[in-house]
Amino acid sequence: MAERSTAAVDVADNSGEQPLTAKAGQSTSDGAAKNPELDTDSDEAQGTSGTEATGTESAPPELHSGHKLARRYRLEECVTRLDGFSSWRAVDEKLRRAVGVHILPAGHPRARAVLAAARAAALLGDPRFVQVLDAVEENDLVYVVHEWLPDATELTALLATGPLEPHDAYQMVSQIASAMAAAHRDGLAHLRLNPNAVLRTSTGQWRIRGLAVNAALRGITSDTPQRTDTEAIGALLYAALTQRWPYESDAYGLTGLPKAVGLVAPDQVRAGVHRGLSELAMRALVNDGATASRHESACTTPEELVKAIGEMPRIRPPEPAFTAPPEYQRTTYQQGTYGRPAAGPGVTQPIAPPPPPLQSRTGKALKWAVSALLIAALGLGSWQLADALMGQGDKPKDTNNTQTQDSGDKNAAKAVPKPIKIQGAQEFVAKGDAQHPGDVSKTYDGDTSTFWRTKSFNEGPTIAPYKPGVGIMYDLGSDQKLDAASVGLRYGGDHTTVELYAADSMTPPSLDSMKRIGDVTTSGTTATVKPGKSVKTRYVLVWLTAVPMSGYDAASYSNAGYKQAITEVRFTG
Helix, strand or coil: CCCCCCCCCCCCCCCCCCCCCCCCCCCCCCCCCCCCCCCECCCCCCCCCCECCCCCCCCCCCCCCCCEECCCEEEEEEEEEECCEEEEEEEECCCCEEEEEEEEECCCCCHHHHHHHHHHHHHHCCCCECCEEEEEEECCEEEEEEECCCCCEEHHHHHCCCCCCHHHHHHHHHHHHHHHHHHHHCCCCCCCCCCCCEEECCCCCEEECCCCHHHHHHCCECCCHHHHHHHHHHHHHHHHHHCEECCCCCECCEEECCCCCCCCCHHHHCCCCCHHHHHHHHHHHCCCCCCCCCCCCCCCCHHHHHHHHHCCCCCCCCCCCCCCCCCCCCCCCCCCCCCCCCCCCCCCCCCCCCCCCCCCHHHHHHHHHHHHHHHHHHHHHHHHHHHHHHHHHHCCCCHHHHHHHHHHHHHHHHHCCCEECCCEEEEECCCCCCCCHHHHHHHHCCCCCCCEECCCECCCCECCCCCCCEEEEEEEEEEEEECEEEEEECCCCCCEEEEEEEECCCCCCCHHHCEEEEEEEECCCEEEECCCCCEEEEEEEEEEEECCEECCECCCCECCEECCEEEEEEEEC
């Protein structure tokens, strides 16, 4: 669940912040919590908000780079070592991917809470959160394995270059508030929601790491977890708009507000701040009253914040900037200086004026001679063209030649492959469960943005032995001569294998009962399969036997793994 975009795991930071109201409580119903609320992501720069368990703690386990957990997770780099636990970047040798790992002794006073938090967060399964992959107690150690997102960037790093654009800030607060509202509905709180816990992926999606786990690692709880997380979202929005931390102390590389000034609205801190977002940040931060500008009620839960965002006018993305092309620069040859020595530094080379036109008596005579020649040539050409046209009109038409040409055109037209319309389709399942049968029609709806996808497999590219393959049976309406099949693919990479089979019905008994008519392997996003021999059939199976490794896909909420998706299938005959 904890996952660092640039490589760090946001779990143990002491760069003070004056926060929010984090104190403890496991239930997310504010004011009714008695057990500690669990949350485990990084603590980088969260400050001492709330109740932290201090005191005698077990010594951190003596681990080193190259150490393996469960004969599977090889530790690569220690990112954090604090309060008896450590956080590592590691490699899952079984699935060949990077992961993050939090490790602490089984006797650590917070070990039970960390395990419980990690297992609860893993059950949420919301792709807007960095996912917990494993939570294990083994050999006197407790360790939590989570996703590692190398293509994501922390909000801390984004704010180091300046505040966010209004549209980016709007997208961030909207997605973060919506995700936290869903987490609280399932009884989970974060309590360590800070700029290090918020990541933006390369696709522009915002993700949260450390749900329930970071707070458990730090021993942080709250009597009002919903209010704590809402106030934290307000602080994130405030920082995104102003590049300032909304408390007196500096934190996360951001300068705090001047002392004795109090909490002022973002549009009073920086000029040009969006007014609606400024008021929204104050409604989330000032939970004991209303804003001074519009006297709106405060937002004390993520659900109320989502509702307030929904009532705002939508903020459109900025128009793309148009860069004017540079002014045309004449070359030295055009300036009449070709072959001349270059001027010394700081010396402006004078541009020679163009030579005057022919003004002498000889020049005028030459111009008249050229003009006369041109007029004579035009007259001769016109006479020859008229004579040729009149002669052609007197000749009889060659009907045999015309018929031969027409016949040749018809034969050429027949040589052009024609598209074959797909009349229907359904998944063919040779073994196990279906993939996504409800999306089959999206592969021939004429829209390349829609698709049918496979599930994500742990190993690959070859799908076997899990399945002999996955695919879709297409009905062409009647027996058709099949020349080629073009299959659009969503994911490129090494590699995808597509096979074609001719079948006698839409529901053949097995793969062996069909005739294999062609195959192709590609690393791109288009696969064209041409039968080796002329084939005439009504039912065609597009069959995938190998799929590439691909990362998390926000459009389909599919996890990383070996997978493929078919966007559009076209048959020609």
